[in-house]
Amino acid sequence: MTKKAVVVSDTKSEMEMTIVAVSDSSLFRAPVQKPSSVGYRTISRKKLPHCGGGGINTWVDIMRASSPTHYKSNISSQDHLNSWMLRHPSALNMFEQITKASIGKQIVMFLDYDGTLSPIVDDPDRAFMSDAMRATVRKLARYFPTAIVSGRCTDKVYNFVRLAELYYAGSHGMDIKGPSKGSQYKKTAQSVLCQPATKFLPMIKEVYKTLLDKTKSTPGAKVENNKFCLSVHFRCVEEKKWSELAQKVRSVLKDYPKLQLTQGRMVLEIRPTIKWDKGKAVEFLLESLGYTNFTDVFPVYIGDDRTDEDAFKVLTERGQGLGILVSKTPKETNASYSLREPSEVMKFLQLLVDWKQFNIIPTQLITYA
Numbered sequence: 001m002t003k004k005a006v007v008v009s010d011t012k013s014e015m016e017m018t019i020v021a022v023s024d025s026s027l028f029r030a031p032v033q034k035p036s037s038v039g040y041r042t043i044s045r046k047k048l049p050h051c052g053g054g055g056i057n058t059w060v061d062i063m064r065a066s067s068p069t070h071y072k073s074n075i076s077s078q079d080h081l082n083s084w085m086l087r088h089p090s091a092l093n094m095f096e097q098i099t100k101a102s103i104g105k106q107i108v109m110f111l112d113y114d115g116t117l118s119p120i121v122d123d124p125d126r127a128f129m130s131d132a133m134r135a136t137v138r139k140l141a142r143y144f145p146t147a148i149v150s151g152r153c154t155d156k157v158y159n160f161v162r163l164a165e166l167y168y169a170g171s172h173g174m175d176i177k178g179p180s181k182g183s184q185y186k187k188t189a190q191s192v193l194c195q196p197a198t199k200f201l202p203m204i205k206e207v208y209k210t211l212l213d214k215t216k217s218t219p220g221a222k223v224e225n226n227k228f229c230l231s232v233h234f235r236c237v238e239e240k241k242w243s244e245l246a247q248k249v250r251s252v253l254k255d256y257p258k259l260q261l262t263q264g265r266m267v268l269e270i271r272p273t274i275k276w277d278k279g280k281a282v283e284f285l286l287e288s289l290g291y292t293n294f295t296d297v298f299p300v301y302i303g304d305d306r307t308d309e310d311a312f313k314v315l316t317e318r319g320q321g322l323g324i325l326v327s328k329t330p331k332e333t334n335a336s337y338s339l340r341e342p343s344e345v346m347k348f349l350q351l352l353v354d355w356k357q358f359n360i361i362p363t364q365l366i367t368y369a
């Protein structure tokens with residue numbers, strides 16, 4: 001059967017309202033149309049070259065690719081955005097279809113933190129979420145089991161979010177904790193639910209100290225200890241120093257083949273080489289919540305970063321629920337939908353609350369068209 005979905009773009013253009021034909025089964029899947037590689041960031045989320053592999057230039061290219069100012073498109077950026085929006089429509093405009101697809105299923109919410117609940121800022125220690133966002137997430141958790149899935153360590157992200165009723169999967173899912181109080185969805189008295197990388201703790205501590213020492217002479221570089229993983233931030237490092245910084249990180253990691261390097265938004269992330277990521281954390285949490293049956297659950301994952309792609313991919317592969325990428329610019333993604341920024345994430349979460357609380361027909365809520 002074929003349905004028609006109204007896609008309304010944010011931007012003033014001929015694409016403002018487009019009727020797209022989508023089949024029932026493809027509505028919540030990754031887009032059917034294969035994206036042209038022209039103008040897309042082609043640096044994939046694969047691991048960065050380790051000590052042996054890839055020259056220093058490869059590293060710097062990868063660092064550049066994570067900076068929006070370096071993003072270059074061969075086609076007009078407006079056309080590019082419009083075509084991307086057709087394949088990843090705004091979750092606000094698709095709200096009715098999303099809620100319809102969830103009927104008869106329990107929605108479970110997975111929310112990334114940085115760039116999703118809080119705006120990206122220069123100082124990682126000051127990435128606060130607004131009180132309004134906190135109040136919205138609190139309401140959301142009353143109606144739907146809700147988990148924060150973050151690259152930060154669980155304690156740190158908890159200190160930003162400060163909602164005891166949520167699940168937290170910190171360190172890219174390597175430190176999963178259940179609600180400490182106030183959740184009807186709490187399934188067990190245990191607080192720590194899963195820590196698959198415990199044996200790496202001494203190594204991570206050692207590398208943290210070495211990286212602090214090695215990078216202290218690079219102005220603007222910041223090393224963050226996320227317990228089971230580390231972040232080396234280069235957002236505030238002058239571009240001409242990126243190569244030097246990459247070289248320093250590389251020289252430290254060459255002695256630790258059991259650690260791998262991945263990349264986030266202007267950050268190099270160091271983590272154990274275990275087969276565990278945000279996608280695995282989502283699967284673990286769904287099982288912990290008792291949703292082993294594919295037909296009774298509708299997971300929704302919202303995130304902005306490359307590490308969130310592991311979770312989007314899991315949902316796409318399971319053919320379950322949907323992923324929403326938070327981005328203002330076109331990016332290669334496994335997510336089906338998009339939201340432009342944290343303020344839109346808040347609107348979407350509020351729509352879910354209103355829909356559940358007041359049973360309001362979603363179209364009455366949508367004013368974005």
Ligand SMILES: O=P(O)(O)OC[C@H]1O[C@H](O[C@H]2O[C@H](CO)[C@@H](O)[C@H](O)[C@H]2O)[C@H](O)[C@@H](O)[C@@H]1O
Pocket residue numbers: 112113114115119120121122123124127149150151152224226231233235264265266267269305307
């Ligand atoms: O999975 P997340 O919750 O998105 O965590 C990923 C990284 O987020 C933080 O860094 C990012 O946000 C900072 C504050 O806005 C920004 O300065 C930085 O450039 C971003 O990469 C966090 O500090 C990292 O440790 C996380 O790995």
